[in-house]
Structure formats: C-alpha cells, structure tokens
Amino acid sequence: MARLDGLTGASTPTTATKADLRTLGVSGTGLPGFATQTQASSFALSKSEFDVFSKNYVDLQNTGVRTPADVRVDNGKKVGASTLPATVTLDYNDGSTKNLPVEWDAADLAAIDSRKAGVYEVSGTVQQTAEEMVNDARADPHLFFNEDDGYWYLTGSHYSIPSNAPDDQLIDANAYRKIGLKRATTIAGLKDAPEQIVIDPDGGTPGKQAQYPNTFYGWGGYIWAQEFHKINGRWWIVAGMNRGYAPTNGWCDNTVLIPYTGTEESLRNGGLVNQANWGEPTILEGAAFDVSYLERQENGATQGYWVMPNGGRVLVGKAKMGATGTVPLLDGGLSEIYALSQPWEYGKQAPTPSDTNEGADQGIVEAPFMVEHGDYIYLTYSGGTVDKYYDLGMLRAPKGADLTNRASWTQVPSPVLTTNDTFTGRIGGAPQAGTGHNSFATDPAGNLVLAYHARPYPEPHSGDAAGGLFDPDRNSWFKAVNVRANGMLDLSLTSAQEVAPANRTVTARVIVAAAPPGVKATVATRCVSGKVTLITTVTNTGATAVSGTIASSYGSSAFTNLAAGKAVSKTQSTRSASVDAGTVTATVRGSSTPVTATYRATSCK
Numbered sequence: 166m167a168r169l170d171g172l173t174g175a176s177t178p179t180t181a182t183k184a185d186l187r188t189l190g191v192s193g194t195g196l197p198g199f200a201t202q203t204q205a206s207s208f209a210l211s212k213s214e215f216d217v218f219s220k221n222y223v224d225l226q227n228t229g230v231r232t233p234a235d236v237r238v239d240n241g242k243k244v245g246a247s248t249l250p251a252t253v254t255l256d257y258n259d260g261s262t263k264n265l266p267v268e269w270d271a272a273d274l275a276a277i278d279s280r281k282a283g284v285y286e287v288s289g290t291v292q293q294t295a296e297e298m299v300n301d302a303r304a305d306p307h308l309f310f311n312e313d314d315g316y317w318y319l320t321g322s323h324y325s326i327p328s329n330a331p332d333d334q335l336i337d338a339n340a341y342r343k344i345g346l347k348r349a350t351t352i353a354g355l356k357d358a359p360e361q362i363v364i365d366p367d368g369g370t371p372g373k374q375a376q377y378p379n380t381f382y383g384w385g386g387y388i389w390a391q392e393f394h395k396i397n398g399r400w401w402i403v404a405g406m407n408r409g410y411a412p413t414n415g416w417c418d419n420t421v422l423i424p425y426t427g428t429e430e431s432l433r434n435g436g437l438v439n440q441a442n443w444g445e446p447t448i449l450e451g452a453a454f455d456v457s458y459l460e461r462q463e464n465g466a467t468q469g470y471w472v473m474p475n476g477g478r479v480l481v482g483k484a485k486m487g488a489t490g491t492v493p494l495l496d497g498g499l500s501e502i503y504a505l506s507q508p509w510e511y512g513k514q515a516p517t518p519s520d521t522n523e524g525a526d527q528g529i530v531e532a533p534f535m536v537e538h539g540d541y542i543y544l545t546y547s548g549g550t551v552d553k554y555y556d557l558g559m560l561r562a563p564k565g566a567d568l569t570n571r572a573s574w575t576q577v578p579s580p581v582l583t584t585n586d587t588f589t590g591r592i593g594g595a596p597q598a599g600t601g602h603n604s605f606a607t608d609p610a611g612n613l614v615l616a617y618h619a620r621p622y623p624e625p626h627s628g629d630a631a632g633g634l635f636d637p638d639r640n641s642w643f644k645a646v647n648v649r650a651n652g653m654l655d656l657s658l659t660s661a662q663e664v665a666p667a668n669r670t671v672t673a674r675v676i677v678a679a680a681p682p683g684v685k686a687t688v689a690t691r692c693v694s695g696k697v698t699l700i701t702t703v704t705n706t707g708a709t710a711v712s713g714t715i716a717s718s719y720g721s722s723a724f725t726n727l728a729a730g731k732a733v734s735k736t737q738s739t740r741s742a743s744v745d746a747g748t749v750t751a752t753v754r755g756s757s758t759p760v761t762a763t764y765r766a767t768s769c770k
Contacts, residue, residue: 220259221651225658229256230291230668240680244277249673252610253291255664261650265664266292266610267671282679289671293645294614296593296660299356300347300641302328305390305455305532305602308352308616308643311400313432317606319347319355320363321618322389324637328621335630337413340637342367342386344402346393346438352608352643361438364388364402364423366410371441379410381423382445387415389454390532390602393437396458396469398489400425400437405454406446417454420473421446422492447492451480451499455602458484458493459535459542461564469493470568472544474531477505479546479560481569500569503560505530505548509580510558512550526550530558532602537564538613543654545603548580551639552632553588553598553620556580557656577653582615586657588622592644598622599632599639605646613646615656682753683707684727686715686762690744692769697739699764701749704732713753743768 210218231254238244252264267289277285300306303321310317323343326334344364349355366385370377377383384406391404401424405417425432427442436442449456452473460469469484478501485496505528513526532547544560559577566573587597597619604616618639624632645663647655683706691698701715705727712725715735722735746766752759 221649221653223259224662225261225647225649225655226258226662227255227665227668228258230254230664230671231256233671233673235674235676237676237678238279240279240282240678242279244279244675244677245274246271248675249287249289253289253671255291255668257647257650259650261648263612263647263663264610265612268292269673277675277677279677280680282677285675285677287673287675289673291664291669291671293660293664294608294612294643295353295356296642296644297356298593298595298640298642299616300360302326302330302637302639303345303641304618304639306616306618306641307390307392307604308355308606308614309393309604310606311395311432311437313395313429314435314437316348316350316435317352317355318393318437319358319616319641320345320391320393321641322391322639326637328638328640329625330637332626332628332631335626335628335633335635335637337387337415337635340386340635341388341415344388344391344404348435348438352606352614363438363440364404364443365440366406381406384408384421384446385410385415387417389417390456392457392604394458396460396484396493397487397491400432401493402443403449403456403458405452405456420449420452420454420456422449422494424490424492447494450495451475451482455532457534457604459537459568461537461542470535471495471499472533472535473499474533474546475499477528477530479503479530479533479544483569500571502544502569502571502574503530503546503576507548507558507578509556509583510548512552512554534604535568536605536607536613538605538607538654539648539652540564541652542566542568543605544574545581545605547601547603549601551599551601551634553584553622553624555599555601556584557582557601557603557617559654561653581654582617582656584622587619591659592657593642596622597642598624613648613654615644615646617642617644680707681756681758682709682711682713684711684713684751684753684760686749686751686760688749688762688764690764690767692767693738695742695769697741697744697767697769699737699739699749700734701737701751701762702732702734703727703751705729711753711755713751715749715751717749718747742770 233250246269249269253267255263269287269289273287302324306321308319324340326339343362345360345362347355347358347360349358366381370381387407389405391402401422406421407415408418423446424444426444427436452475456473471484472481480499481502482499483496484493511526511528527550530548535544542562542564546558548558549555559581560574562573582600584598590596599620606614608614618641620638649655685704687702689700705711708729710726710728714721714723719737719739724733727733749762750759
C-alpha cells in the first residue's frame with residue numbers, strides 16, 4: 166500500500182490483500198432461501214420481546230384437549246350422540262384454541278342404560294379435515310356450500326387428460342375447455358363424488374346448437390379459474406373465457422358472469438349441475454381471469470366486492486347490488502391495494518428445495534381470494550411462476566375497514582404456504598410442489614378449510630411442457646387452517662400439529678340421575694254422618710320406601726316410610742253435605758313432580 170502523495174512515475178503496485186468478506190443475504194439451517202439481509206439477522210431480545218416474538222412466530226403445536234363437561238341426564242331419558250357435546254376445545258402453544266367436531270363411540274353410547282343411575286364413560290374421536298388430494302387434474306379449486314340444496318361443491322380449471330398422462334399429451338388442446346362440478350353432502354364426500362360437466366362450449370349451447378355449434382353463447386376455451394357465487398339472489402359462474410371458438414391458443418379475453426336461469430325448485434334439487442340451467446354470459450370489466458368475490462354486511466345491508474389481478478397488482482372494487490337478478494357489475498372504479506414487491510413473487514427466488522433448474526424468473530401476483538373470518542378479512546394471492554415456484558401470499562384487514570383503501574391492508578412479509586412446506590410429504594403424506602391458487606370455505610364447525618392446487622414433487626413429466634400451464638398434474642387438495650393467537654391464519658400446519666396423536670381421543674362422562682320416587686294415587690268419596698269424606702290411597706310404585714304428603718282443598722296429611730309396593734289410605738272430612746268435583750295431590754319428598762287424582766262431585770243429602 167502506498168499513500169497517494171508518495172506515488173511517483175516509478176511506483177509499482179504491491180501484492181493485493183483480500184478485504185473482509187461479507188456475503189449478502191442470509192444463510193443457515195431453517196432460513197428460507199428468499200430471505201434478504203434486511204429480513205433476517207441475529208440480534209438480542211429481552212424476555213418480554215422474546216415472548217412476543219414466540220407468540221407470533223412459534224411453530225404452532227397442539228398442546229392439549231380439554232375434557233368435556235359432564236353431561237347429566239334424567240333417569241329414563243334416551244341418550245345418543247346428540248346428547249353429548251358436538252365439539253371439543255384444543256389448546257396450542259401460542260395461546261390460541263380451536264373447536265373441532267367429535268365422533269362419539271356408538272358401542273359406548275349403546276352401553277348406557279339410562280334406567281339405571283350411575284356414571285357412564287363415552288370415548289370419542291376428534292374429527293379433522295383430511296389432508297388429501299381430492300380432484301385429479303383440476304387446478305384453481307373453488308370450494309363452496311349451496312344453502313339452497315344443502316350440498317357442498319368443488320370446481321377447478323379442467324384438463325381432459327389425467328394428471329399422469331404421457332408427455333406427448335401435454336398440449337393446450339387438452340386443457341381448459343370445460344367447467345365441471347363435484348357435489349356431496351359433506352366436504353369429505355367430495356373426494357369420491359363424480360364430476361358433472363356444467364359448461365361444455367365445444368359441444369355447443371344447450372338448445373341453441375344451430376346458432377352456437379361449438380361455443381357457449383359465443384364464448385369458449387380457454388376457461389380459467391371459475392368460481393360460483395350467489396349475488397343479488399341469483400347464482401353466477403365467474404370465469405375467464407375466450408371470445409369465439411379456438412381449438413388451440415384460446416387465451417382468456419374477459420371475465421364473464423354466467424347467470425343461473427333455472428327455477429327455484431330446480432335449484433333446490435341440485436340444478437347447479439344441469440347444463441340447461443345456465444344462461445348467456447355478461448362481461449365483467451377489469452381483468453381477463455382469476456376474479457373472485459366477497460360479500461359482507463355494511464350498515465345493515467349486503468355489499469359485494471370484486472377482487473381481481475391485473476399486471477402484477479391486486480385490485481378491489483364494489484359490486485352493484487340490487488333486487489334479485491341485478492347483474493353485479495362493477496359499481497364505480499377499481500382501487501389498487503397491492504402490487505408485486507416481494508422477492509419470492511419472482512419464480513426462481515421463491516422458497517424451494519434449493520434448486521432452480523426449472524422455469525423462468527417471472528414476477529407474478531394473481532389469483533386473489535378474500536374471506537371474512539373472525540375479526541378480519543384475509544386476502545390470499547399466488548406469486549411466482551406456475552411450476553414448483555408457485556406460492557401463496559397473504560394480506561389482512563380489519564373486517565370493518567375500507568377494503569378499497571390500500572392503507573387498510575397489512576401484508577405478511579413472507580409466503581404462507583410454499584413448496585418448502587410440502588415437498589417432503591409432511592402435509593398429506595405425498596410430496597407436493599407449487600402450492601397456489603386457493604379458496605377458503607367455512608365448515609359446519611366454524612373452521613376454515615383451505616382448497617389449493619399442487620403438483621407432485623419431483624415433477625413426473627419431462628419436456629418443454631412439464632411443469633407448465635398445459636401439464637395436467639396440478640391437482641386439488643384440502644387441508645385444515647388454524648387461527649393463531651395474533652389473529653393470523655396458519656396454512657402450513659400439519660394434521661399432527663393441529664391435533665397431536667395423544668389428543669385425538671377424548672372421554673365424556675354421562676351421569677344418569679336416580680329414578681324419581683314413584684307413586685300413584687286414587688280418591689274415593691264416602692258419606693260419613695251426612696258429610697262427604699275423601700279417602701285417598703297412595704301406592705308406592707318405586708323400588709324404595711318413600712315419604713310425602715297428601716293435600717286437597719280440605720287439608721293435608723302425611724305418610725312416612727311407605728315401603729315399595731305398599732299402599733296407604735288417608736281420610737279427609739270436607740265437613741260439607743255436598744262437594745263439587747276436585748283434585749287431591751300426592752307429593753313425594755325428593756321428587757319435583759307431584760301426582761294428582763280427581764274425585765267426582767258428591768252429595769250426602
């Protein structure tokens with residue numbers, strides 16, 4: 166090294182020395198590959214700060230299940246599953262709780278003899294949403310419940326070939342040309358339910374094939390990311406479609422609203438799956454595909470919101486509300502609430518099992534979905550390329566906030582479900598990748614269920630189409646969702662984290678009360694010295710001795726230690742020559758229900 170003022174024309178450089186090296190970014194076991202230096206580092210925390218950190222970021226684990234309260238039933242009352250609690254409460258290491266359904270053991274219930282007093286134990290199994298693939302070769306799943314017929318439905322972007330089709334069939338002619346629905350009485354039943362085709366443009370418009378031989382009212386494939394929503398008293402299919410007939414390269418031109426045109430009776434009888442019940446589409450401006458919808462109550466009225474992607478942005482706008490049949494077009498403009506900004510939203514910067522040997526590096530923000538749950542509105546979206554780098558991100562707003570105001574929304578600064586969460590098979594037991602384009606539904610117990618699509622890992626296909634839009638191995642999956650103590654949704658927990666194996670069985674106590682003392686009473690009238698006398702006979706029909714009182718308008722008397730099967734008679738003078746018909750009451754100690762007996766009008770004149 167030489168000082169500048171010491172340099173001369175004869176000076177020569179000395180051997181260079183290596184400066185202190187600092188690698189940009191972060192590294193280490195457990196750190197996501199997308200993390201930047203500003204997002205991860207080491208620093209000191211006080212205990213109170215650590216407690217806050219732990220509560221917000223600890224890996225969620227089920228720590229216990231609360232014992233149900235004792236169930237007390239009257240002697241002789243029928244006891245069934247509905248007598249016991251429908252749910253039990255589970256506790257978690259961040260302080261949150263969750264109520265899950267219980268299936269009570271039928272044999273234990275049958276063993277309860279409610280005619281015999283005592284304590285009976287009934288075991289139950291905590292029920293969970295199964296982590297499983299539920300729809301082969303269907304991307305962009307939408308799970309929803311139809312209150313009109315009481316059925317659950319599942320749809321998704323359609324491939325005409327199975328997920329394991331040969332590589333040479335991975336062409337666009339085999340993709341996105343139909344809309345299908347699965348229908349079942351339970352969420353779990355959707356896995357094995359048959360799919361029924363609802364919209365098939367290539368087959369023409371039902372009843373109008375002469376005018377539209379190979380389109381649906383002039384619209385055809387591709388058909389992307391359809392959802393079903395009931396808005397303004399009518400069901401609508403919201404779908405990205407191509408205008409005209411295009412056997413290949415039919416990229417979506419517009420989002421359209423397809424109205425349900427069947428009768429109310431047909432709707433109650435499952436009419437959503439009938440092709441003839443869907444009418445001519447109307448264009449919804451704003452985005453070509455991936456449009457979703459949310460309703461909430463505002464000032465005592467229902468207000469709908471459209472949420473849609475456009476150019477790496479998420480836009481929200483109000484829907485036009487009105488009487489039944491009002492077309493829910495945009496009511497005013499669209500507001501940008503988010504734009505592409507995170508490293509993981511670019512394909513190869515997404516968190517994956519460390520390799521970047523697939524796809525292209527493309528920034529993507531698409532497929533937004535909003536759901537109201539508890540105190541918040543949650544908005545999920547998909548980022549990264551559609552191969553194994555596809556992930557889910559999340560924004561959150563207070564449920565009463567202005568949803569069109571960007572300031573209402575807070576972003577989770579990292580993805581909430583990624584290939585890193587699924588590629589080992591820790592969720593669902595099968596390695597998955599590219600976890601994206603989701604929907605949520607609220608199950609009968611009030612818990613959120615996540616529907617999303619994912620590919621097998623590693624990618625089973627090869628060639629240029631593998632892992633792309635025309636690879637049919639994007640399959641629909643279901644899994645459970647927890648709400649953390651801080652109100653944030655946890656999408657990545659496993660079934661064992663939701664319910665620890667040791668907490669999957671619970672026991673409830675059923676306490677059958679002792680049989681109430683049983684008596685029967687009869688009353689006879691007799692004339693004694695010209696006056697009417699009541700003679701009441703009480704018979705003990707129970708199994709133990711009883712004591713009690715006999716009362717009428719003319720006085721009362723007691724009986725004590727009346728043995729089982731025995732009877733006692735008591736007389737009461739009315740001091741009248743005639744009486745109207747009346748009632749005598751026998752009350753047994755320890756019983757809240759008295760026994761009555763009537764006597765006839767009597768005259769001794």
